[in-house]
Amino acid sequence: MPADRDLDSVAGMTRRADLRLGITDVAPVVSCGSFSARAVVGEHLPITATVFREGHDAVAANVVWTPPGEDGAAQPLRRMARFGQEPDRWIATVVPDRDGLWTYQVEAWSDPLATWHHAVEVKIEAGQGPEDLANDLEEGARLLDRVAGEASDEWRERVTDAAAALRDTSRELTARVAPALAAGLQEYLHEHPVRELVTGGPRYEVWVDRPRALYGSWYEFFPRSEGPVVGGTPTHGTFTTAADRLPAIADMGFDVVYLPPIHPIGQVNRKGRNNTLTPGPDDVGSPWAIGSAEGGHDAVHPQLGTMDDFRAFVARAQELGMEVALDLALQAAPDHPWVTSHPEWFTTKPDGTIAYAENPPKKYQDIYPINFDNDPEGIYAEVLRVVRVWMDAGVRVFRVDNPHTKPLDFWHWLIWEVKKTDPDVLFLAEAFTRPAMMHQLARIGFTQSYTYFTWRTARGEIEDYGRELASNSHYMRPNFFVNTPDILHESLQFGGPPMFKIRAVLAAMMSPTWGVYSGFELFEHVAVRPGSEEYLDSEKYQLRPRDWAAAEASGHSLAPYLRRLNEIRRAHPALQQLRTLRFHSVDNPNLICFSKTDPGSQDAVIVVVSLSSHHTQIGTTALDLPTLGLEWYERFAVTDELTGASWDWGQFNYVELDPYREPAHVFSVTRPRVVQVPPPVA
Structure with a gap:
């Protein structure tokens, strides 16, 4: 290298201390760190990275x-450990104890x-x-001297004695090194290492x-369907009558009661039964056609x-251990007050x-979509105001209708x-x-997402979709609804x-969050026409x-089964x-087998489900026992x-499921x- 070259610059590139050791493939990371990864309080979150260096000297890593x-x-040292088949992959598990914005950084040294x-x-x-x-023994002694300088009173003497033994030429070689290599001291040195060439990776958010x-x-x-039937004619329900339904919902073990829009419904172009364009005078219209002379998104029908x-309905749900989720549908009926006061918000x-x-x-x-490119400042402010109205009324969960038809930057702004x-x-x-939009909505801040689960019915597509969701669990959380009004x-x-x-x-x-739409427990299954969903x-268009x-008295109810699943x-x-x-693996394509584990409680569950509702299915499972924390040869007890x-049970197990008796084992x-391991790659 010529003498006049700047040693801190090679080929025009500035020398970077954060590149001294290799740190790559850090996870969880969302869009190269553009957005925060996600976790919940108490969740065991694996942080992984590839860490390496030149030569043969040992390298280690920790998470800040x-x-x-x-x-x-001043955070305690959280050392990472090697895992998996690749020699340079490292992992550490962290557990957040409060909500909010956490950060982490992988350090190699x-x-x-x-x-x-x-x-x-x-x-x-x-x-x-x-x-x-001779030189090795002295180098070891000097390293221990460095540790002793930072050691607690409890350990300083033991570390100093080990260093002295390394320097004691009167001892046999094995006696000189034995104190330094003793298991107890090695455990202490693992937690209090000498770190050199510390290289910090990027700091990421969670x-x-x-x-x-x-x-x-x-x-x-729908609260409006919970009114009494008088003379064979249904009457419009109220929050008071709907509250009478809450104990039965709580008894089935549900945590969240989700209500479609509860606002005034437009009169102009109101839809009739089964989505007809000719409503009768008693037709109640679609709750998603929001707004009338009686008010808009901040009003109650x-x-x-x-x-x-x-508010009393929300309080009653809370008394029963549930919370209320409210629909946030950003659209307007033709007679919504916004149409008159802000016509520029529409096309x-x-x-x-x-x-x-x-x-x-x-x-x-019966619905006007909002044009978010017209007066975005005014629209953003109004939506935030509306959301806060319902937050003040006790709502802490919003189910957002069709967010993919609104701008991404709006949702990112509103949520945060x-x-x-x-x-x-x-x-x-x-x-x-489309998948790209669904995933981006999750990245920018949506807490949960509806999924394609409803349309995944064959084993292969269920497994592929499950792996995809697990591999993206650091930002996308699914909500598996078995049915919806649509x-x-x-x-x-x-x-x-x-x-x-x-x-x-x-x-x-399969999913930590799941849901049903009312009527599922009564096996409602008749479509409006062949080929329709x-x-x-x-x-959506009438009281039901x-x-x-x-x-339940006749036994024609799935409510007890739903209760047991939630229990x-x-x-x-x-x-x-x-x-x-x-x-x-299971050797019958009409059977599916999966497991889930919890590292914190050491809990594990194996589920086998028949995908055929008409015929008995038999097969043999081939369990991947290490994913359950078991050796390949082990036997263990399972309880359905x-x-x-x-x-x-062991690795191979015979199963037989008759759908008319019981289509699943749990x-x-x-x-x-x-053992904590990161999710699979999709």
Whole structure:
């Protein structure tokens, strides 16, 4: 190198201290760090990285895990450990204990104590004597001197004695090194290492939510359908009558009660039964056609009651251990007050009329979509105001209707503006759309997302989708709804009652958050027409009262089964996880087998489900036992949480499922040894 060259610059590039050692493939990271990764309070979050260096000296790594409001300077050392088949992959598990914005940084460093330890052991094994190891022994002593300078009173003497032994030429070689290599001291040195060439990687963010962001059971119902039937004619329900339904929902074990829009419904272009354009005078219209002369998004439909009645409904749900999720549908009926006060918020066609919503061939004549490119400042401020109105009324969870039809930058702004003051508020994205948009909505801040689960029915596609979700669990949390007012899948239309059980087990056991729309427990399965996923006599357009008591008394109700599934979920922390979902081989394509584990509680569950609702299925599982913390040869006890039966299991196990008796096994595993591993790559 020429003498006049700057030693800090090579080929025009500035020398960087943070590149001294190699740190790559850090996870969890979202969009190269552009957005925060996600976790919840109490969740075991694996942080992984590839760490390496030149030459043969030992390298080590740690994670600097920093709580909200702190700088990480005084955080305890969290060492990473090697894992997996690749020699340079490292892992550490962290557990956040509060919500808010955490950060982490992977640090790589040269480990002179490990380098020295290895060198001395190899040379002694090779027969080298004290004269050959003179420099090695002194180097070890000097390293221990450095440790002693920072050691506690309890350990300083022991470290100093080990250094003195290395320098004591009157001892045999093995006696000189024995104190330094003793197991107890080695454990201390592991936690109090000598770190050289410390190289810090980028600092990444992890937004930590309350546990409900990851785990919960949702129940959707229309309060307006909970009115009494008088003379064979249903009457409009109120928040007071709807509150009478809450104890039964709580008894089924649901955590979240989700209400479709509860605002005034437009009169102009109101839809009639089964989405007709010719409503009768008593037709109630679609709740998603929001707004009339009676008010807009910040008002309660007068037939449901008042804002005080809604607050009382929320309070009653809370008394029963549930919370209320409210629909946030940013659109307007033609007679919404916004149409008059802010016509610029909508799109005007060449003929001067306002464009209504369309998704060809579907038409929504009763709904005007908002044009967010017209007066974004005014629209943003109004939506935030509306959201805070309902937050003040006790709502901490919002189910957002069609977020994929609104700008991404709007959602990013709104969600984080809310979380600045109220980090406990959660947002569920109802975005049945292209994968890129669904994933980006999750990245920018949505707490949960509806998924394609409803349309995944074959084993291969269920497994592929489950792996995809588990591999993206650091930012995208699924909510597996088995049905919605818009989606009655053909599997439920033609599968009979056993299929309702099958889909419920798959949703409740695979996803930490799942949901049902009212009527599922009554096996409602008739579509408006062949080939349609719309319900006949859809509750979106008419009152649909149900005789719950008669159904349960006759045994024609799935409510007890849903209750049992939710009881199992609450009893097993493993079922409240997503990133630990693993699939296992089974030699019948009509059977699916998967497991979930919880490293914190050492809980493990194995689920086997028949995908056929008409025929008995038999097969043999081939379990990946190490994912359960077991050795390949081990036998272990399993207990079916649905029936109470127990078996002795191993790697290979015979199963037989009759869908008319019980289409699934949900096995608790006795005494597994669960180890934290990162989710699989999709």
